[in-house]
Amino acid sequence: MSTLTMAxxxxxxxxxxxxxxxxxxxxxxxxxxxxxxxxxxxxxxxQLDDIGVTREQALAEAAKPFWKP
Incomplete structure (x- = not known):
């Protein structure tokens, strides 16, 4: 039998x-x-047009994981 030690x-x-x-x-x-x-x-x-961002750019940015700048 094995013994498992938790640390x-x-x-x-x-x-x-x-x-x-x-x-x-x-x-x-x-x-x-x-x-x-x-x-x-x-x-x-x-709204996207007002800030000069295309739908594709917005979706590409939104698809990034939160940890990536």
């Missing part, structure tokens, strides 16, 4: 307790980017 991941002491402070701004950026891309995909043709 908790350990952050380096320099990051322990500060990960939320370090990752918070990045998570917020990703959330904003995802929201803005969803909104861009929902714009009407008139």
């Amino acid at each position: 908790q991941p350990v952050l380096p002491p320099a990051l322990d307790g500060r990960w939320a402070t370090l990752m918070g701004p990045q998570l917020h950026l990703w959330w904003q980017r995802a929201r803005q891309r969803r909104q861009l995909a929902e714009l009407s043709e008139r």
Whole structure:
């Protein structure tokens, strides 16, 4: 019979307790980017024309994953 040992991941002491402070701004950026891309995909043709973006450009931008600029 095998024994399986589960270990908790350990952050380096320099990051322990500060990960939320370090990752918070990045998570917020990703959330904003995802929201803005969803909104861009929902714009009407008139709204897209007002901002100088074609439907194809808007859909291409909206299709990007949130982590890609």
